[in-house]
Amino acid sequence: MSPALNRREALAVSGMVVGVGALAACARGGPGPAAPDPDAPTASGALVALDAVPIGGAVVVTGSAGGPVVVSRTGQDDVVGLSGVCTHQGCTVAAEGEELVCPCHQSVFDPATGENLEGPATEPLATIELRLEDGQVYEA
Template sequence: MDDARELSRRTALALGGSGALGGALILAGCAPAEDASGAGTPSETGSDSGDTGSTPTDAAGEDVAALADIPVGGSISATIGGEPVLLSQPSAGEVVAFSAICTHQGCTVAPEGAALICPCHGSTFDPATGDVEQGPALEPLPSVPVSVDGDRVIAG
Protein backbone atom coordinates (compact mmCIF):
# COMPACT_ATOMS: atom_id res chain seq x y z
CA MET A 1 0.00 0.00 0.00
CA ASP A 2 1.21 3.47 -0.88
CA ASP A 3 -0.82 5.50 1.60
CA ALA A 4 0.68 6.24 5.00
CA ARG A 5 -1.37 4.87 7.85
CA GLU A 6 -1.46 6.17 11.38
CA LEU A 7 -1.11 3.70 14.18
CA SER A 8 -3.94 4.13 16.69
CA ARG A 9 -3.21 4.06 20.41
CA ARG A 10 -5.31 0.93 20.81
CA THR A 11 -3.44 -0.88 18.02
CA ALA A 12 -0.05 0.26 19.29
CA LEU A 13 -0.90 -0.90 22.81
CA ALA A 14 -2.03 -4.26 21.47
CA LEU A 15 1.15 -4.66 19.41
CA GLY A 16 3.67 -3.26 21.87
CA GLY A 17 2.00 -3.19 25.26
CA SER A 18 5.34 -3.70 26.98
CA GLY A 19 8.78 -2.24 26.67
CA ALA A 20 9.71 1.24 25.52
CA LEU A 21 6.86 1.63 23.02
CA GLY A 22 4.22 0.62 25.57
CA GLY A 23 5.68 2.93 28.22
CA ALA A 24 5.81 5.85 25.81
CA LEU A 25 2.22 5.26 24.75
CA ILE A 26 1.00 5.06 28.32
CA LEU A 27 2.68 8.39 29.04
CA ALA A 28 1.21 9.83 25.84
CA GLY A 29 -2.22 9.13 27.30
CA CYS A 30 -1.52 11.82 29.92
CA ALA A 31 -0.31 14.33 27.33
CA PRO A 32 -2.58 17.30 26.60
CA ALA A 33 -4.61 17.28 23.42
CA GLU A 34 -3.20 19.42 20.66
CA ASP A 35 -4.85 22.02 18.50
CA ALA A 36 -4.09 22.40 14.80
CA SER A 37 -0.84 24.27 15.55
CA GLY A 38 0.44 21.34 17.60
CA ALA A 39 0.12 23.16 20.93
CA GLY A 40 -2.21 22.14 23.71
CA THR A 41 -5.02 24.58 24.36
CA PRO A 42 -4.91 26.59 27.62
CA SER A 43 -8.09 25.00 28.98
CA GLU A 44 -6.58 21.55 28.50
CA THR A 45 -3.04 22.21 29.67
CA GLY A 46 -3.33 24.89 32.29
CA SER A 47 -0.77 26.61 30.02
CA ASP A 48 2.85 27.19 30.91
CA SER A 49 2.39 30.96 30.61
CA GLY A 50 0.38 31.15 33.82
CA ASP A 51 -2.88 31.64 31.91
CA THR A 52 -5.15 28.82 33.04
CA GLY A 53 -7.95 29.62 30.65
CA SER A 54 -10.78 31.94 31.46
CA THR A 55 -11.32 33.01 35.01
CA PRO A 56 -14.69 34.42 36.04
CA THR A 57 -13.57 37.99 36.76
CA ASP A 58 -16.09 39.86 34.60
CA ALA A 59 -19.10 38.91 36.72
CA ALA A 60 -18.68 41.51 39.49
CA GLY A 61 -21.83 41.88 41.55
CA GLU A 62 -23.22 38.45 40.67
CA ASP A 63 -24.91 36.68 43.59
CA VAL A 64 -22.96 33.43 43.90
CA ALA A 65 -24.16 31.55 46.98
CA ALA A 66 -25.62 31.82 50.45
CA LEU A 67 -22.96 32.03 53.15
CA ALA A 68 -24.86 29.33 55.08
CA ASP A 69 -24.39 26.89 52.17
CA ILE A 70 -20.60 26.90 52.63
CA PRO A 71 -19.54 24.89 55.67
CA VAL A 72 -16.96 26.54 57.93
CA GLY A 73 -13.71 24.71 57.16
CA GLY A 74 -15.27 23.29 53.98
CA SER A 75 -15.96 24.08 50.34
CA ILE A 76 -18.67 23.95 47.69
CA SER A 77 -18.75 24.07 43.91
CA ALA A 78 -20.45 27.04 42.25
CA THR A 79 -20.32 29.11 39.06
CA ILE A 80 -19.43 32.73 38.45
CA GLY A 81 -20.09 34.15 35.02
CA GLY A 82 -20.82 30.61 33.82
CA GLU A 83 -17.36 29.37 34.89
CA PRO A 84 -16.85 26.69 37.56
CA VAL A 85 -15.44 27.95 40.86
CA LEU A 86 -14.81 26.59 44.34
CA LEU A 87 -15.96 28.58 47.37
CA SER A 88 -14.34 27.89 50.73
CA GLN A 89 -15.03 29.29 54.20
CA PRO A 90 -11.74 28.86 56.13
CA SER A 91 -13.21 30.63 59.17
CA ALA A 92 -16.70 31.88 59.97
CA GLY A 93 -17.64 34.76 57.68
CA GLU A 94 -14.44 34.59 55.58
CA VAL A 95 -14.97 33.29 52.03
CA VAL A 96 -12.34 32.67 49.37
CA ALA A 97 -12.89 31.48 45.81
CA PHE A 98 -10.73 29.73 43.23
CA SER A 99 -11.14 28.67 39.65
CA ALA A 100 -12.21 25.00 39.60
CA ILE A 101 -10.09 24.36 36.50
CA CYS A 102 -7.08 22.22 37.43
CA THR A 103 -3.77 23.81 36.52
CA HIS A 104 -2.42 20.41 35.44
CA GLN A 105 -4.61 19.58 32.45
CA GLY A 106 -7.84 21.50 32.80
CA CYS A 107 -10.13 19.00 34.53
CA THR A 108 -12.76 20.30 36.94
CA VAL A 109 -11.62 20.16 40.56
CA ALA A 110 -14.24 19.31 43.19
CA PRO A 111 -14.50 19.67 46.97
CA GLU A 112 -14.02 16.38 48.74
CA GLY A 113 -13.84 16.33 52.51
CA ALA A 114 -11.23 18.82 53.69
CA ALA A 115 -9.52 19.10 50.29
CA LEU A 116 -10.07 20.17 46.70
CA ILE A 117 -9.35 17.19 44.46
CA CYS A 118 -8.90 16.81 40.72
CA PRO A 119 -10.61 13.58 39.68
CA CYS A 120 -8.47 13.14 36.54
CA HIS A 121 -4.97 12.72 37.97
CA GLY A 122 -5.37 13.13 41.74
CA SER A 123 -3.93 16.60 42.34
CA THR A 124 -5.08 18.04 45.65
CA PHE A 125 -5.33 21.71 46.57
CA ASP A 126 -5.63 23.58 49.87
CA PRO A 127 -9.19 24.95 50.12
CA ALA A 128 -8.06 28.07 52.03
CA THR A 129 -5.23 29.11 49.69
CA GLY A 130 -5.62 27.16 46.43
CA ASP A 131 -2.02 25.95 46.83
CA VAL A 132 -1.03 22.53 45.51
CA GLU A 133 -0.83 19.96 48.30
CA GLN A 134 -0.13 16.98 46.01
CA GLY A 135 0.67 16.92 42.29
CA PRO A 136 0.94 16.31 39.43
CA ALA A 137 -0.31 19.93 39.28
CA LEU A 138 2.52 22.38 39.94
CA GLU A 139 0.62 25.69 40.01
CA PRO A 140 -2.04 26.76 42.55
CA LEU A 141 -5.65 27.29 41.54
CA PRO A 142 -6.16 30.91 40.44
CA SER A 143 -7.95 33.08 42.99
CA VAL A 144 -11.31 34.57 42.05
CA PRO A 145 -12.43 37.77 43.82
CA VAL A 146 -15.54 37.44 46.00
CA SER A 147 -16.96 39.32 48.98
CA VAL A 148 -19.53 38.65 51.68
CA ASP A 149 -22.54 40.97 51.78
CA GLY A 150 -24.72 40.07 54.73
CA ASP A 151 -25.59 36.40 54.26
CA ARG A 152 -24.69 36.26 50.55
CA VAL A 153 -21.42 35.67 48.65
CA ILE A 154 -21.02 38.16 45.79
CA ALA A 155 -18.57 38.02 42.85
CA GLY A 156 -16.01 40.78 42.65
Protein backbone atom coordinates in the same frame (compact mmCIF):
# COMPACT_ATOMS: atom_id res chain seq x y z
CA MET B 1 -17.35 -0.99 -12.55
CA SER B 2 -14.72 0.94 -10.62
CA PRO B 3 -11.08 -0.08 -10.77
CA ALA B 4 -9.55 -1.95 -7.81
CA LEU B 5 -7.36 -0.05 -5.38
CA ASN B 6 -3.64 -0.43 -5.90
CA ARG B 7 -1.42 -1.28 -2.94
CA ARG B 8 -0.49 2.34 -2.17
CA GLU B 9 -4.13 3.49 -2.18
CA ALA B 10 -5.19 0.55 0.00
CA LEU B 11 -2.50 1.38 2.57
CA ALA B 12 -3.51 5.06 2.58
CA VAL B 13 -7.18 4.20 3.16
CA SER B 14 -6.38 1.72 5.94
CA GLY B 15 -4.10 4.30 7.60
CA MET B 16 -6.94 6.83 7.61
CA VAL B 17 -9.33 4.29 9.14
CA VAL B 18 -6.84 3.45 11.90
CA GLY B 19 -6.21 7.18 12.56
CA VAL B 20 -9.91 7.98 12.88
CA GLY B 21 -10.37 5.03 15.23
CA ALA B 22 -7.46 6.18 17.40
CA LEU B 23 -8.88 9.70 17.62
CA ALA B 24 -12.27 8.33 18.60
CA ALA B 25 -10.71 6.15 21.30
CA CYS B 26 -8.78 9.13 22.71
CA ALA B 27 -11.92 11.22 22.81
CA ARG B 28 -13.61 8.63 25.03
CA GLY B 29 -10.51 7.54 26.96
CA GLY B 30 -10.14 9.83 29.96
CA PRO B 31 -12.47 11.34 32.48
CA GLY B 32 -11.95 14.83 31.06
CA PRO B 33 -12.89 17.99 32.87
CA ALA B 34 -15.61 17.64 35.46
CA ALA B 35 -18.46 20.09 35.19
CA PRO B 36 -19.46 22.40 38.01
CA ASP B 37 -22.59 21.45 39.92
CA PRO B 38 -25.50 22.04 37.49
CA ASP B 39 -27.74 23.02 40.41
CA ALA B 40 -25.34 25.73 41.53
CA PRO B 41 -26.53 29.28 40.97
CA THR B 42 -24.92 31.26 38.18
CA ALA B 43 -23.15 34.53 38.80
CA SER B 44 -25.94 36.68 37.39
CA GLY B 45 -26.69 37.04 41.10
CA ALA B 46 -25.05 35.47 44.09
CA LEU B 47 -22.62 32.62 43.57
CA VAL B 48 -23.96 30.79 46.61
CA ALA B 49 -25.62 31.44 49.97
CA LEU B 50 -23.05 31.62 52.76
CA ASP B 51 -25.01 29.04 54.78
CA ALA B 52 -24.64 26.53 51.92
CA VAL B 53 -20.86 26.46 52.46
CA PRO B 54 -19.80 24.60 55.62
CA ILE B 55 -17.18 26.25 57.81
CA GLY B 56 -13.89 24.60 56.89
CA GLY B 57 -15.39 23.31 53.63
CA ALA B 58 -15.89 24.45 50.07
CA VAL B 59 -18.29 24.25 47.15
CA VAL B 60 -17.68 24.52 43.42
CA VAL B 61 -20.08 26.85 41.60
CA THR B 62 -20.31 28.50 38.19
CA GLY B 63 -18.78 31.98 38.02
CA SER B 64 -19.76 35.01 35.96
CA ALA B 65 -17.49 33.95 33.09
CA GLY B 66 -19.08 30.48 33.04
CA GLY B 67 -16.11 28.69 34.58
CA PRO B 68 -15.85 26.86 37.89
CA VAL B 69 -15.25 28.91 41.05
CA VAL B 70 -14.40 27.40 44.41
CA VAL B 71 -15.99 29.16 47.37
CA SER B 72 -14.21 28.11 50.58
CA ARG B 73 -15.49 29.15 53.99
CA THR B 74 -12.61 29.68 56.39
CA GLY B 75 -14.62 31.19 59.26
CA GLN B 76 -18.08 32.32 60.29
CA ASP B 77 -18.05 35.29 57.91
CA ASP B 78 -14.86 34.59 55.94
CA VAL B 79 -14.74 33.20 52.42
CA VAL B 80 -11.97 32.60 49.92
CA GLY B 81 -12.47 32.41 46.16
CA LEU B 82 -10.33 30.21 43.94
CA SER B 83 -10.38 29.16 40.35
CA GLY B 84 -11.87 25.69 40.07
CA VAL B 85 -9.58 24.87 37.14
CA CYS B 86 -6.71 22.52 38.00
CA THR B 87 -3.35 23.99 37.06
CA HIS B 88 -2.14 20.65 35.70
CA GLN B 89 -4.37 20.05 32.68
CA GLY B 90 -7.46 22.16 33.20
CA CYS B 91 -9.93 19.73 34.76
CA THR B 92 -12.43 21.04 37.30
CA VAL B 93 -11.49 20.31 40.90
CA ALA B 94 -14.00 18.85 43.34
CA ALA B 95 -14.50 19.74 46.99
CA GLU B 96 -13.82 16.58 49.01
CA GLY B 97 -13.93 17.16 52.75
CA GLU B 98 -11.15 19.53 53.67
CA GLU B 99 -9.40 19.27 50.30
CA LEU B 100 -9.89 20.16 46.67
CA VAL B 101 -9.11 17.17 44.46
CA CYS B 102 -8.72 17.02 40.70
CA PRO B 103 -10.58 13.94 39.44
CA CYS B 104 -8.40 13.67 36.33
CA HIS B 105 -4.95 13.11 37.84
CA GLN B 106 -5.51 13.37 41.63
CA SER B 107 -3.79 16.70 42.31
CA VAL B 108 -4.79 17.98 45.75
CA PHE B 109 -5.16 21.65 46.75
CA ASP B 110 -5.73 23.50 50.03
CA PRO B 111 -9.21 25.09 49.86
CA ALA B 112 -8.18 28.01 52.09
CA THR B 113 -5.13 29.07 50.06
CA GLY B 114 -5.24 27.24 46.72
CA GLU B 115 -1.77 25.84 47.48
CA ASN B 116 -0.88 22.63 45.68
CA LEU B 117 -0.44 19.83 48.23
CA GLU B 118 -0.05 16.70 46.04
CA GLY B 119 -0.12 15.38 42.53
CA PRO B 120 1.18 16.33 39.16
CA ALA B 121 0.02 19.97 39.46
CA THR B 122 2.84 22.21 40.67
CA GLU B 123 1.11 25.60 40.67
CA PRO B 124 -1.54 26.85 43.11
CA LEU B 125 -5.10 27.62 42.08
CA ALA B 126 -5.64 31.26 41.11
CA THR B 127 -7.48 33.44 43.62
CA ILE B 128 -10.79 35.14 42.83
CA GLU B 129 -12.00 38.15 44.79
CA LEU B 130 -15.31 37.56 46.58
CA ARG B 131 -17.60 39.72 48.70
CA LEU B 132 -20.33 38.93 51.24
CA GLU B 133 -23.63 40.77 51.16
CA ASP B 134 -26.82 39.86 53.05
CA GLY B 135 -25.71 36.26 53.61
CA GLN B 136 -24.83 35.75 49.94
CA VAL B 137 -21.41 35.31 48.27
CA TYR B 138 -20.71 37.36 45.14
CA GLU B 139 -17.73 37.85 42.86
CA ALA B 140 -16.15 41.22 43.75
